[in-house]
Amino acid sequence: MATVRRLAFGSQVCGRLDEGAAREWLVPDGRGGYAMGTVNGLRTRRYHGLLIVAGDTPATRQLGLAALDPVLTLQSGTTVRLATHEWADGTIAPAGHELLAGFELVDGLPRWRWRIGDVVLEREIAMVSGRPAVAVVHRLLTGGPVRLALEALTTWRDAHGERTAGGPPPEVTPVDGGCVVDGAYRLRGPDFRRGGDWYRGVRYRAEEARGLQPVEDLWYAGSFHAELRQPGATAQVSAWAGDLTDPPAAASTTVSAARARNRAIVAAAKPADDAQATLALAADAFVIRTSTGTDVVAGYPWFGAWSRDTMLSYEGLFLSTGRAEEGRDLLRGYAATLSEGMLANTADTGSVEYNTADGTLWFLHAVGRHVAATGDFDLAAELLPALLDVVDHHLKGTRYGIAADPADGLLRQGADGKALTWMDARVDGVPVTPRRGKPVEINALWVNGLATVIKLAFQARTGAGAAVRAHPDALAGFTRRFPAPTGWLYDVVDGPDGDDAALRPNQLLAWSLPYAPLRPEPATLQRIGSALMTPLGLRTLAPTDAGYRGRHQGSPAERDSAYHTGSVWPWLTGPFVAAWGKLGVAADQTLSDADDHLGEYGLGSVSETADGDAPHEATGCPFQAWSVAETLRARRL
Template sequence: MIDVSFGPQVCTELTSGATREWLVTDGLGGYAMGTVSGLRTRRYHGLLVVAGDTPASRKVGLVSLDPAVTLPSGARVRLGAHEWASGDVDPRGFELLERFTLVDGVPRWRWRIGDVVIEREVAMLPGRSCVAVVHRLVSGGPVRLDLSAACTWRDAHGERRADGPIPRVEQVAGGALVEGAYRLAGPGWTPDGQWWLDVHHREEAARGLHPREDLWCAGRFSDTLHRPGDTVSVLAWKHDANPEPPPATEVVALARRRNRQVVATAKPADDVQATLALAADAFVVRTAESPVDVVAGYPWFGTWSRDTMISYEGLFLCTNRADLGRELLRSYAATLSQGMLANTADTGRVEYNTVDGTLWFLHAVSRHVTVTGDTDLGDELLPALHAVIDAHRAGTRYGIGVDPADGLLTQGAPETALTWMDARVYGVPVTPRTGKPVEVNALWINGLAGVAELTELAGRDASGLWRAHRQATDSFRRRYPAPGGWLHDVLDAPAPAYPLGGSAHHDDDSLRPNQLLAWSLPYAPLEPDEATLRRVAGALLTPLGPRSLAPDAPEFVGRHRGGPAERDGGYHQGTVWPWLFGPFVDACRRAKVPVDEAFVGLDAHLTEYGLGSVSETADGLPPHGATGCPFQAWSVAELLRAHRAGR
């Protein structure tokens, strides 16, 4: 594991300590999350965030446990940190931090108050909505430690205010039951019951969202730390029929032991791979509906089929969890309808609204069989895979279908954005990419070949699939090269002067990274050449991965910042996407272009934003500040896959 450790110059300075975030997860889609400084900067931050029936339906429960230390002199020192609507930050416990570190994935803070040193660790119990917070006296003492429990119970995407109902808190043995939803347990519980008004979340303000909420101080836990080694611990867990969890110190030990096992199972070649293997584990979850699924990103995403299938090889095959991956592929195959994979979106309903998610599914199944030799799964899913091919050749939803003239896949319908570049502003797609997108057809050609190979492995005739593959490949090679020396992004797109469905079309030669898949996939339609790759890299590559649009394009947006409309408008118009680093590396390696030095920026990024993980996006302009989710599945998965493929 790489060293993730910060001293006082980071911990005590908010522009550094409050922009680096930690995450621990429960394996169910719930989590605990916050910053190195201890300041909550997002509405999503909390010590107990519980997943509902799906990971997208999370609720925030225990928000914080604010420590206050009473020294032998009688002085009382508060170690918590909150920002208020007034602009004040009070208390400022981060100013007493001398170190923050991740130890086997478990965050640890160390405060120094003169000769008194106190450490805190936070861990979640694997497989249960339960968090343990352990405080340990390292030196000095005796001291009294009070822990004020700031609580709520609300949707993770919202906030709760004092003008609504007061949270219901019942005193129970060893602590309290909040809203009938979660338990708090620890020593010396004393009920309180008052609102902390106008807590401010600076990251939500920066994203143009409502930044304030009110918290309910339900009470406090108290105990004395007499000598070094003594602990004061608190547990918080979802109230259900399960027995009480083990002691908090045991939860921390269990979490650390499991994290070590996750890394050992992955058999990493170096510390970066070990760190990424543990990061990958956070996204693999069990839900009420499935024994295994993938969270697309923390803290606000749920499960998305496209993200899951792009991430599949990195999350499952590169971490030696093909057994879990097998079950995931089977469960997703059961969602196929009219040849399309369900996009289990955060809306809470099943939708069939992607053109590429299903094609990534074909790729995932093919890679699973190729890497593991699991031909039994290939045989089992083969009828479903053939049904996908047949539906696409015949035509399915949203105008998705094969053009018989060239064998390429076309797509598009009014007000839809079906590719991974699917952002909308006020309901209008920013990049609809109607027509024949380059990566969609690279995936289509790759999928035809993959299914053909699986068909032959099953002892069946695949000649029809190979004919379709040859026709599409020949058309791709003839039609996609653009005059500028790269590939068209979309063929047969509606001309700008015509509405969707008009009679005139054009070929969009915007320089985008989607073309990387035409060289990177196992059955890619093109062999990469060094000159073209260097031309693409020169325009798009940044230390954190490729930009989504070349900077000289009129539509280029260099900063992925502002309110929802501004951010969505720039989402795919120049914003950097680290997941595309994987296809870039694959293409370079196939072209025999040296690429090892390109890893430096992303490897360093593991300590810059979401600690030990990789962000969703970054600004297209220097210094390429990270944006979006701090912890993103396909970013981690593709960086891990690229690392392992080079070994």
């Protein structure tokens, strides 16, 4: 059986500040919380820490334990600080990364090794699946005896914000074996000694690069102490939220259990090679359980659950990984949110909105793929009334001007100030790419959705009258309206300024979906690939277009302006490969290029976006659901 790809870095990466800090690791807790940081230990984001706790939804997270800094005292009496911090004035102190001998992911779990002469100290981190609890194990590998102190730097604040010494410090209450911080989470370990100072001016260089507040203060709650007399000796610390009277298992037990679970996740996916195995484990990070059932985190570290992302990712996250039962639970749960023929889109504020033109159409696609893969006709029969209701509302008209045009059967959409397609970035409330009118991928999904509903109704031996009547008109309308004189498809027809022939990747869905309205032509796919393809996926706009932006960098406004006007989106690799597959052409080199990204940014995962211009530096979320899902699906085709 294929196993997860080994991702390891020696001192040449770990010991260089920029290189080691550019690669990030993630350990999820299965409910939307996580631990996250960098290869060399430098916290570069406000989101980095050892205990980030999800609330009622994954969108509402709090950061608790920020760091657990190891301090070694050698036999000689010399004290060596192994942490790495950056301060507001740019100072790096301590510089423990310079003592790192190596870092690796072992079954998805991070492991560090520091060497100080003949002393080698190892650290491992894991989380308890299904609860907000982290385990940190330090183990002496060679040398000794040594004394080890672990200094807890703490806070309790919204994961998107910061906390400073301008307000009250966290309340630290000593309890047996450790302390409770702000009544929210508990720390437990050996020989706890209370602290009580602000660490002022901690700097997050990644937030500064994103044009956000880069500085905050952390509270030194106290330290744990252990003497490691011989190789194999450990110092184990746990931190957890929720029921503070219910401690998790010993930290070393948690690490072993997490490693065994990750191996089982990979085995269940039956991967053909190490890339598929790595992506199958990456997919697991996004599948969570909440109080309402199974859900999907769109991306770490800052996204919550979004219906568009969830449904677009469904096939890769669930059907390509052997998780159909969990997927079934998710589809039933989301179906319950339908209103006026639209699927709820849970915003990262925790509120519920109905603001996508494609999320519901992706839902139709997900249900169809689930039934096709599993033969679950009971689910099809259960959901069919809701799916038929979706068709009825889209034919009659629903929110934001979403409605089928009787003249050609195509879906139109748009409302002032709204960006309803996946290209939904706004700057100062104004959509950057509003795409008002009849977008190509919306209508490819519409044709595909109608055919899906007809197929499900046939399997359930019931009628699908409205869909049956609408499908021929929509198919004929698509075939007639979207081919452009340029040799590719219009991105939008019947927009405020007429038909938009900008060369974008959205048209790939017109060929790649199971019931796609068109059959691909090699010359067209070659032209799209020539203009848009990069090693990480496709650009969102051709570089020859006057509106092209090749760098997804800078302030929030600058980044949002480039989000869909040139930035690369790895998820688009899926439809590109699928479109070529319809012609019997494999895209092995495209997938090989993407594989090389697994060790570059979010380790073992695929980033949200990248620069359109070379060298196509990865940007956005380091760990993104639909990027992983579509890359994995493409490898399974």
